[in-house]
Amino acid sequence: MAHEATIPAPRDKAPRQGEVLLSAEGLTKHFPIMGGFPFKRRIGAVQAVDGIDLSLHAGESFGLVGESGCGKSTTGRVLTRLLEPTAGRLVYRGQDITRAGRRQLAPVRPEIQMIFQDPYSSLNPRQTVGKIIGGPMEINGLRPKGGREHRIRELLEIVGLNPEHYNRFPHEFSGGQRQRIGVARALALEPKLIVADEPVSALDVSIQAQVVNLLQELQRELDIAFLFIAHDLAIVRHFSDRVAVMYLGKIVEVGDRDSIYQQPRHPYTHALLSAVPEAALVSDEERAAHQRIRLAGDVPSPISPPSGCRFRTRCWKAQDKCATEEPPLVRIDGSRDGHLTACHFPEDPTTEREEEIILDPALRDLEADQSGPGAPGVEAADAS
Numbered sequence: 001m002a003h004e005a006t007i008p009a010p011r012d013k014a015p016r017q018g019e020v021l022l023s024a025e026g027l028t029k030h031f032p033i034m035g036g037f038p039f040k041r042r043i044g045a046v047q048a049v050d051g052i053d054l055s056l057h058a059g060e061s062f063g064l065v066g067e068s069g070c071g072k073s074t075t076g077r078v079l080t081r082l083l084e085p086t087a088g089r090l091v092y093r094g095q096d097i098t099r100a101g102r103r104q105l106a107p108v109r110p111e112i113q114m115i116f117q118d119p120y121s122s123l124n125p126r127q128t129v130g131k132i133i134g135g136p137m138e139i140n141g142l143r144p145k146g147g148r149e150h151r152i153r154e155l156l157e158i159v160g161l162n163p164e165h166y167n168r169f170p171h172e173f174s175g176g177q178r179q180r181i182g183v184a185r186a187l188a189l190e191p192k193l194i195v196a197d198e199p200v201s202a203l204d205v206s207i208q209a210q211v212v213n214l215l216q217e218l219q220r221e222l223d224i225a226f227l228f229i230a231h232d233l234a235i236v237r238h239f240s241d242r243v244a245v246m247y248l249g250k251i252v253e254v255g256d257r258d259s260i261y262q263q264p265r266h267p268y269t270h271a272l273l274s275a276v277p278e279a280a281l282v283s284d285e286e287r288a289a290h291q292r293i294r295l296a297g298d299v300p301s302p303i304s305p306p307s308g309c310r311f312r313t314r315c316w317k318a319q320d321k322c323a324t325e326e327p328p329l330v331r332i333d334g335s336r337d338g339h340l341t342a343c344h345f346p347e348d349p350t351t352e353r354e355e356e357i358i359l360d361p362a363l364r365d366l367e368a369d370q371s372g373p374g375a376p377g378v379e380a381a382d383a384s
Helices: 072-079 129-139 148-158 163-167 175-187 205-222 233-239 257-262 267-274 284-289 320-324 361-371
Strands: 020-035 041-057 061-065 087-092 112-115 193-197 225-230 242-247 250-256
Touching: 020 072, 041 072, 041 087, 041 225, 041 250, 061 072, 061 233, 072 112, 072 193, 072 225, 112 175, 129 148, 129 163, 129 175, 148 163, 148 175, 175 205, 205 225, 205 233, 225 233, 233 257, 242 257, 242 267, 250 257, 250 267
Parallel strands: 061 225, 061 242, 112 193, 193 225
Antiparallel strands: 020 041, 020 087, 242 250
16 A cells, blocks of 8 residues: 655645645546446547646636637636546645545645535535535534634625525525535635635526626635636636636636736637627727637547647648647747747737638638628638
8 A cells, every 4th residue: 555645734824815725747647448348448638638738826816718628617716636646746835736535634624615606506405504504614623713614604694695694505596506505614624725616607697796796706805716617608707817728738828817818828619608698808908909700610529630730620820730739828929927828820919900810611612602792802711
């Protein structure tokens, strides 16, 4: 039996503002595919997360965006050690927790909490709200001043619920209220970092803003670092200070909010931003850079991703080099500090196009037919 390295308990003092709280180096998570008879032979792997580097700082709100299936949720679960990483390194406040066992992780668990995507399945229907929120305190042996029930009622009030609902069951609440219960549960141990995995995607649009504003207020008042995972760029724009864009298990661009939304350098980021409604854009720079891009084809399979740059099969700028060399995530000359891009031919952020880019051949032909002879041309490019 392998001996687990002993990890010292986290420092009692609060992390300094801007201090690196959690960092990932070459973080990888592959899910094996079993086949043959009797299904005991590994025949492949789903490369959900494939060698990403990420750092989260104390007190910051960090957004992680991308299409469904790109590995965002898996990244969140590996960062919280709900899933074991296949490879790479995880460091929390200077401590390597990559291979730490349950006992060694015990001092770290209270400081890293998670809010799950589905408020309907993440709460035990057989437990009262008081039991759900108080469960983490009981497991960790915490006895708050005034008692656990007093603290639970206090948390309910903090997230905008009636403290008198302490003895109610989850089915008696709406979706938005259930998500608030999930937020209260995450706050019960006074964490330093909360990973919010698409916390509003299962809610009505009218409720989403209320929950996002609640999280933003908590982040600001309690000085908690947030990793906000979402596919809605408008919500991420409102919530996050820094943003990372993910595609097929890889991070393709990282930067502060303004540089990502006003001067995106990666073609995939351009394509994502083109889906944001113009009404959600908040500055003239963002409106000037806004253009419609329709990508051809589907996201390749994570079982057998493309060689080189994984976006090249849908990219209008792809060349031979993109198929043979994987672009590193580096700072491009002229970009703002901390703005990293993984592209051999990054977009020029100062170039403004008046035409649309139509990448789907069927849509391109339809637009051409509708424009008729003599109509203004449309810039077109097929996916390579």
